[in-house]
Amino acid sequence: MTSPVSRLAIIGIGLIGSSIARAAKDHSACETICLYDGSADVRARAGEIGLGEIADTVTACVKDADLIILCTPVGVMGEIAEAMAPALKSGAIVSDVGSVKSAVQEAVAPHIPEGVHFIAGHPIAGTEKSGPDAGFASLFEGRWCIITPPDEHEDEASVQTLTKFWEALGSTVEVMSVSRHDRVLAITSHLPHLIAFNIVGTAHDLESVTEGEVVKFSAGGFRDFTRIAASDPVMWRDVFLNNKEAVLEMLGRFNEDLSALQRAIRWGDGEQLRSFFDRSRGIRKSIIDAGQDTADDDFGRGKPSSK
Amino acid sequence: MTSPVSRLAIIGIGLIGSSIARAAKDHSACETICLYDGSADVRARAGEIGLGEIADTVTACVKDADLIILCTPVGVMGEIAEAMAPALKSGAIVSDVGSVKSAVQEAVAPHIPEGVHFIAGHPIAGTEKSGPDAGFASLFEGRWCIITPPDEHEDEASVQTLTKFWEALGSTVEVMSVSRHDRVLAITSHLPHLIAFNIVGTAHDLESVTEGEVVKFSAGGFRDFTRIAASDPVMWRDVFLNNKEAVLEMLGRFNEDLSALQRAIRWGDGEQLRSFFDRSRGIRKSIIDAGQDTADDDFGRGKPSSK
Numbered sequence: 001m002t003s004p005v006s007r008l009a010i011i012g013i014g015l016i017g018s019s020i021a022r023a024a025k026d027h028s029a030c031e032t033i034c035l036y037d038g039s040a041d042v043r044a045r046a047g048e049i050g051l052g053e054i055a056d057t058v059t060a061c062v063k064d065a066d067l068i069i070l071c072t073p074v075g076v077m078g079e080i081a082e083a084m085a086p087a088l089k090s091g092a093i094v095s096d097v098g099s100v101k102s103a104v105q106e107a108v109a110p111h112i113p114e115g116v117h118f119i120a121g122h123p124i125a126g127t128e129k130s131g132p133d134a135g136f137a138s139l140f141e142g143r144w145c146i147i148t149p150p151d152e153h154e155d156e157a158s159v160q161t162l163t164k165f166w167e168a169l170g171s172t173v174e175v176m177s178v179s180r181h182d183r184v185l186a187i188t189s190h191l192p193h194l195i196a197f198n199i200v201g202t203a204h205d206l207e208s209v210t211e212g213e214v215v216k217f218s219a220g221g222f223r224d225f226t227r228i229a230a231s232d233p234v235m236w237r238d239v240f241l242n243n244k245e246a247v248l249e250m251l252g253r254f255n256e257d258l259s260a261l262q263r264a265i266r267w268g269d270g271e272q273l274r275s276f277f278d279r280s281r282g283i284r285k286s287i288i289d290a291g292q293d294t295a296d297d298d299f300g301r302g303k304p305s306s307k
Numbered sequence: 308m309t310s311p312v313s314r315l316a317i318i319g320i321g322l323i324g325s326s327i328a329r330a331a332k333d334h335s336a337c338e339t340i341c342l343y344d345g346s347a348d349v350r351a352r353a354g355e356i357g358l359g360e361i362a363d364t365v366t367a368c369v370k371d372a373d374l375i376i377l378c379t380p381v382g383v384m385g386e387i388a389e390a391m392a393p394a395l396k397s398g399a400i401v402s403d404v405g406s407v408k409s410a411v412q413e414a415v416a417p418h419i420p421e422g423v424h425f426i427a428g429h430p431i432a433g434t435e436k437s438g439p440d441a442g443f444a445s446l447f448e449g450r451w452c453i454i455t456p457p458d459e460h461e462d463e464a465s466v467q468t469l470t471k472f473w474e475a476l477g478s479t480v481e482v483m484s485v486s487r488h489d490r491v492l493a494i495t496s497h498l499p500h501l502i503a504f505n506i507v508g509t510a511h512d513l514e515s516v517t518e519g520e521v522v523k524f525s526a527g528g529f530r531d532f533t534r535i536a537a538s539d540p541v542m543w544r545d546v547f548l549n550n551k552e553a554v555l556e557m558l559g560r561f562n563e564d565l566s567a568l569q570r571a572i573r574w575g576d577g578e579q580l581r582s583f584f585d586r587s588r589g590i591r592k593s594i595i596d597a598g599q600d601t602a603d604d605d606f607g608r609g610k611p612s613s614k
Contacts, residue, residue, distance in 0.1 A: 075577075099527075124524055124526050124527050125526075128591070143526070144523065144524060144526070146524075174523075183515055183516055184516050184520045184521075184524055185524065185527060187509070187510050187513060187516050187521060187529065188510075188516075188520075188521055188524045188525055188527045188528065188529040189524070189527030189528045189529065190528075191506065191509075192506060192527070192528035192529045192531070192532055193528050194565075194568060195502055195506060195532075195565075196528070196587075197568070197583065197584050197587050198561065198564050198565045198568055199498065199499060199502060199561060200586075200587040200590055200591075201564050201583055201586060201587060202494070202498075202557070202560050202561045202564045203494050203495075203590065204586055204587075204589075204590055205560070205564070206494060206557075206560065208490055209490055209491050209494050209495075211590065211593065213491045213495075214491075214494060214495055214590065215590065215593045215594050215597050216451065216481075216597065217431055217451060217453075217491055217492065217495045217496070218495055218594050219431050219432075219450070219451070220406075220431050220492060220495045220496030220499070221495065221496045221497075221499035221500050221503070221535055222494065222495040222496065222499045223594055224499070224531050224532075224534070224535060225499055225502075225531075226587070226590055226591040226594055227531070227591065228528055228531060229584075229587035229588075229591065230587060230588050230591035230592075233581050233584035233585045233587075233588070234581060236580075236584055237577050237580040237581040237584060238577075240571075240572045240580055241572070241575055241577055241580070244572055244573070244575070247572060248569065248572060248573060250509070250513075251565075251569055251572075253509050253512070253513065254505065254506060254509045255562075255565070257505050257508050257509045257512070258501075258502075258505045258558075258562070261501060261504070261505055262555065262558055265547045265548070265551055265554060265555060265558075266551070266555060268548055268551070270382075270544050270545075270548055273543075273544040273547055273548070274540050274541060274544040276504065276508055277504050277536075277540035277543055277544060278540045279507075279508060279511055280503075280504050280507040280508065280511075280533070280536035280537060280540075281536075281537050281540070282511075283507055283510065283511055283518065283521070283522070283533055284435070284507075284533040284534065284536065284537035285537075286518065286522045287522050287525050287530055287533055290522050290523065
């Protein structure tokens with residue numbers, strides 16, 4: 001089988017970037033790999049691990065590449081796109097793995113030269129760990145990858161190539177619009193992370209319960225939030241700054257519902273509490289039925305149910 | 308080794324009650340076990356599984372028992388205590404497994420006859436599943452069990468017996484006051500559950516994102532909340548109704564912090580977001596260092612770090 005891509009360039013060598021390099025090599029999804037990271041230490045480490053060729057500049061990295069994947073925090077993708085633009089080869093595909101898509105489209109697309117195709121993407125995969133050593137080749141196996149071609153997009157061949165690349169890594173590809181992506185992810189990922197960061201911060205600041213007590217008895221439920229809240233702070237800062245509208249809308253709904261629960265607790269309205277809690281079991285059952293959870297599953301490691 | 312308890316009575320045969328019966332038998336923590344549940348169907352099922360002798364009334368169940376453990380929702384413990392009081396044998400110990408302790412102390416203690424010792428307890432163990440078939444013998448192994456003797460308590464021998472019983476089931480016992488317990492659990496367990504129930508409800512009610520989309524892309528973080536939110540609705544209704552003051556206090560703090568994050572998102576204050584998110588990693592590290600989490604750990608299955 002020929003590789004879907006000849007030369008792959010990865011910009012940003014963290015959990016996702018290093019996992020793509022490992023997976024692409026394992027699955028022969030490309031013939032050669034070149035990587036670049038803004039940090040000299042990370043570049044050196046990536047070389048030691050043997051993730052691929054390491055370039056000293058972003059332009060050297062993308063030169064001759066057929067597929068370039070931006071794996072940096074969303075906030076710096078615009079300036080990287082601008083820097084690499086002159087070195088991009090005609091016919092190349094530029095993609096990314098950012099958790100927000102409208103903002104990436106706006107930041108990156110204007111810098112993409114004619115003859116180069118920008119097709120944004122988002123693998124729904126990750127762990128709470130960061131850095132080049134945190135990656136592993138099986139991260140994308142059995143996972144969804146969302147591809148969001150621009151609305152006016154006409155280069156179906158590029159979408160096909162990117163789809164084949166992610167499928168080679170073991171993922172199932174879903175195509176949707178950038179705005180749809182940002183609304184869906186606001187509720188399935190961004191709001192849960194915000195809530196998790198928040199409750200961990202609340203616990204940290206309490207005077208009446210010590211951090212030692214919180215840690216000791218965290219198995220009562222709190223612990224599950226700390227896992228999510230250990231995710232990369234810079235990445236998540238950029239997510240919230242760049243999907244503001246959808247996150248604030250979901251947060252508004254969340255706050256309304258929480259006020260109703262708060263009122264029910266204050267006034268001892270057991271009927272309302274119970275009927276609210278009863279509904280939660282249905283959605284849980286749907287997630288299990290869809291194969292999106294297993295008992296020993298790590299955070300963010302679900303499996304799509306079908307292709 | 309002699310069993311810490313001769314005859315054990317379990318009232319309420321759900322996840323916890325049936326797990327105690329299984330664990331007590333496996334670890335010879337008692338010589339005989341008698342169980343009772345308000346539901347005839349549950350009693351019949353418990354008999355089929357072979358959890359122990361099944362009594363048809365609460366008084367028949369507690370007669371001759373040395374240790375009686377109430378494993379029902381907190382809201383009905385008072386009336387059960389009243390019903391069983393006349394049948395309790397002198398010198399017996401009455402305990403419970405409720406997630407709140409002040410309210411249980413107030414509801415149960417007035418019904419306990421002279422010569423019988425009431426020592427409340429709370430094993431920090433559980434899963435999101437319910438019912439007699441959901442229990443398993445190893446549920447309490449390597450887990451904390453909090454025992455909350457009344458402040459004026461003087462029967463140290465009863466505390467010792469109850470401690471030995473839980474240690475026989477594999478738990479590590481921590482003694483604290485009822486009020487301390489309720490504050491610590493409000494942040495480590497009750498608020499996380501309330502937040503999880505709430506976000507699942509919010510997602511359920513959205514018009515702009517379908518439930519199918521939420522389920523499909525739940526691996527982005529949302530899924531972890533649905534596991535907690537699948538816990539027993541009646542049990543949790545009673546927890547919130549009976550630990551109102553501490554839960555509302557923690558919820559007030561949570562809301563203040565969330566308003567600050569909401570404002571930072573609205574005004575694009577990346578510095579504030581990042582510094583808030585940075586702090587969350589420390590508490591996560593403490594939990595891992597304390598052995599309260601492992602990668603393949605099921606919800607609520609942490610291990611105490613010592614003993």
